[in-house]
Amino acid sequence: MIKYIPAIAILVSFLVSAQMCTPKQELNPVEINTSCFTQESLKNVSWQKDQLTFFQQPKSGPLRVVVNYYNNEYFLTYENGYVSSPMSYIFDCSGNSLGKRGINYNVFTSGSKEVVTLLEGKY
Numbered sequence: 858m859i860k861y862i863p864a865i866a867i868l869v870s871f872l873v874s875a876q877m878c879t880p881k882q883e884l885n886p887v888e889i890n891t892s893c894f895t896q897e898s899l900k901n902v903s904w905q906k907d908q909l910t911f912f913q914q915p916k917s918g919p920l921r922v923v924v925n926y927y928n929n930e931y932f933l934t935y936e937n938g939y940v941s942s943p944m945s946y947i948f949d950c951s952g953n954s955l956g957k958r959g960i961n962y963n964v965f966t967s968g969s970k971e972v973v974t975l976l977e978g979k980y
Contacts, residue, residue, distance in 0.1 A: 897912075
């Protein structure tokens with residue numbers, strides 16, 4: 858019995874490491890294209906365009922516009938290091954912010970997945 862302990866330990870460690878190597882669920886690029894957030898929507902959807910214009914003022918600093926996936930929904934995130942309340946600039950497809958949706962910012966950031974960057978620049 859004692860001579861099988863090293864073999865069992867190796868087998869258990871192999872199974873644990875194999876479990877850690879399983880691929881994470883990836884989002885299909887086709888799913889991204891069917892979301893309500895695209896580079897065209899930044900130019901054509903009024904509330905998205907207004908937010909973008911707000912951040913593209915001279916001396917506004919760096920800006921990233923990112924699509925995030927959280928809880929089976931897409932969210933549009935305007936990332937700028939100079940804003941005091943970043944949760945105010947994360948929106949669902951209808952233009953509702955995280956605060957209006959009652960979603961905690963810390964829970965969102967820890968549970969969301971960045972899907973695609975639509976825009977990146979410095980203004």
